[in-house]
Amino acid sequence: MKFPFPFRQWEAKAGAQFEVAQVGKLRRQIAPLYVLLTLSAASLAFTYRTLAPVWLTLVMPALLIAACMTRMIGWGLMGQQGEVTPAQARTALRRTTVVGAMFAVTFSAWTLALDQYGGIREHSHLAMFVAISVLGCVFCLGYHPRAASVICLIDVGTFLVHSFNRGSKVDIAIAINVALVTAVILKVLRDSFASFITLEISQRALEQKREETQNLCEENALLAQTDALTGLPNRRFFFAELERMLAADGQAFTVAVLDLDGFKPVNDGFGHALGDQLLQIIAHRLRPATDSIVAARLGGDEFGLLIKHEAPDAIRYARWICDKVKESIPLSDATVTVGCSLGLASYPEVGRTAQDLFDRADFALYYAKSHKRGGYVIFSSELAEIVRSDREIEKAFQVAELERELTVAFQPIFATNDLALVGVEALARWNSPHVGIVSPEQLISAAERAGMARRTTLTLFGKALEGAAWLPENVRLNFNLSALDVADDVTVSLILERLDMSGLRPERIVFELTENALVKDLDAARVSLERLRNTGAKLALDDFGTGFSSLSTLHRLPFDIVKVDRSFAARLHDAPGRRLIAAIRGLADALSLQCVLEGIETEEQLHEATAAGFGFVQGYHLASPGLIGDVLAALELAREAA
Ligand code: C2E
Ligand code: CA
Ligand code: CA
Helix, strand or coil, X not given: CCCCCXXXXXXXXXXXXXXXXXXXXXXXXXXXXXHHHHHHHHHHHHHCCCCCCHHHHHHHHHHHHHHHHHHHHHHHHHHHCCCCCHHHHHHHHHHHHHHHHHHHHHHHHHHHHXXXXXXXXXXXXXXXXXXXXXXXXXXXXCCCHHHHHHHHHHHHHHHHHHHHHHCCHHHHHHXXXXXHHHHHHHHHHHHHHHHHHHHHHHHHHHHHHHHHHHHHHHHHHHHHCECCCCCCEEHHHHHHHHHHHHHCCCCCEEXXXXXXXXXXXXXXXXXXXXXXXXXHHHHHHHCCCCCCEEEEEEECCEEEEEECCCHHHHHHHXXXXXXXXXXXXXCCCCEECCEEEEEEEEECCXXXXXXXXXXXXXXXXXXXXHHXXXXXXXXXXXXXXXXXXXXXXXXXXXXXXXXXXXXXXXXXXXXXXXXXXXXXXXXXXXXXXXXXXXXXXXXXXXXXXXXXHHHHHHHHHHHHHHHHCCCCCCCEEEEEECHHHHHCHHHHHHHHHHHHHHCCCHHHEEEEEEHHHHHCCHHHHHHHHHHHHHCCCEEEEEEECCCCCCHHHHCCCCCCEXXXXXXXXXXXXXXXXXXXXXXXXXXXXXXXXXXXXXCCCCHHHXXXXXXXXXXXXXXXXXXXXXXXXXXXHHHHHHHHHC
């Protein structure tokens, strides 16, 4: 192989690491070199033992052998330190060249001094000594060609000059022979050193490549487990981590599935770019500060959490997350708010495999979405039962003949001062041929899930209007509207149209809305409510006291009546309960709202409600919901009694 570059360039190219490799190789060949020099020097000294003075046959060889031994020990000690640093390697190489040159000078001087003594046979031994030590150097310093070249140059050069000076043709021929052989061997040495460097360079390049490939693989693995939009771990990572946790030490943990409430309107209304921004902000809020929680984006607006704590701590965390998500979100064009619903499933209580745990958390989420929106639900066997029946109801609803199966019950509302009938509340009833009697809440949520909320509301409203047609002119009809009804312009228009067609004066209608139906989108609700109210109909805030919003927030909406939830009627028996109810009624008074107390079940509650200043009451004690005929008969009886 041709020399590709001179030494310095090779070394520079191979870099500092190369010198470390060079010293490593050299270390193994230094001991044989000094052993060879020692034996050769001893043997030459022996040849001249009687011919030359003692300082040349004993003192000088002893000093040279001692120096050889010292160097050999020095290299041996360096070998025990293990891997040398690049700086140490560079110093060792330089030192080897300098020490080699000093040895060459000293050995040459010694041999030239000896050469003054002895005869032909001794001269031959001396020439052989020079040849052997030069060749030994070349071979043993194969990984340090610079040192080998310097030593050869000094030794062979001196020998050549000396032989020419002596003038013997045989001596000159021997010296030239040694010089030529040395030159050829040096050339071979440099060739093989060049291949050694090339091999080292390519090996290093290979290692670097391998390292790069490994880094790339790690980077790819990370990317494959990360959600590109939010930077959170993705679904794949979530399940892998869940499997890892199950395979670990069996410690209790909770799987949570989180779904945003109200994301779709933002995404559709403000555009996908802002939708993405919102998801990024939510992801940032979910990103846990502790490694005992893993948050991942499962897709769309669904996130998964692995909470490495037992149920009570997981619940605390779920509550904290719900509050955190609810905080307002500043987007570049607007500030919005969304909520979230969470389903939780605990290991090992409700499942022992990743799929079971996830399915059950998802099951709980499904329930939270339809019954506890904005909150969390923990999976339990009772919940499974409820959800199973929910699904059956949903199926029954899909095949229901609404007009025939839905009916309306009417529950009277009375004035407290004279117990006169002032209104009736229309309450939905569904008796399904497949699943039997279904509660109105389940009916409404099944209708919403089936995308038939509008048809259901209009069917019920139609039946409520039919019943109300039998009522005296001074009795109002209360009709319940859901969140979806208020959010849907078409439903509102069709309700107004039906009302108009029925001939019932709008002033006789009260639309009841729960606060939870309003808080989701207050502005959209206000528009619908104003449309309804502009006809002369009244608006009642239903189930007051069960939601989150304050009365003052709702004051911004055009209500006429507030219906205080029945749970408050049950608190009328003690003084703190009475004080609370009086405070609510005082607030309603301040806002000029009429007040109805629902759920009056005893004479005592009726008495307390009247004493607390409620103008109107409703409850089983006065009248249960029933057919319009029963309501009218009761009314007739009351009139007769009066
Ligand atoms: P709501 O609007 O608060 O209706 C009053 C509920 O309280 C009725 O239950 C009624 O039967 C019950 N109730 C009346 N007096 C008493 C009492 O003294 N004690 C007790 N414990 N309960 C009493 P119902 O009929 O099961 O209706 C439940 C809920 O379903 C209603 O609560 C209302 O939010 C909803 N709902 C009923 N009909 C409709 C409808 O046509 N449309 C919509 N969107 N929701 C409806
Ligand atoms: Ca109601
Ligand atoms: Ca109510």
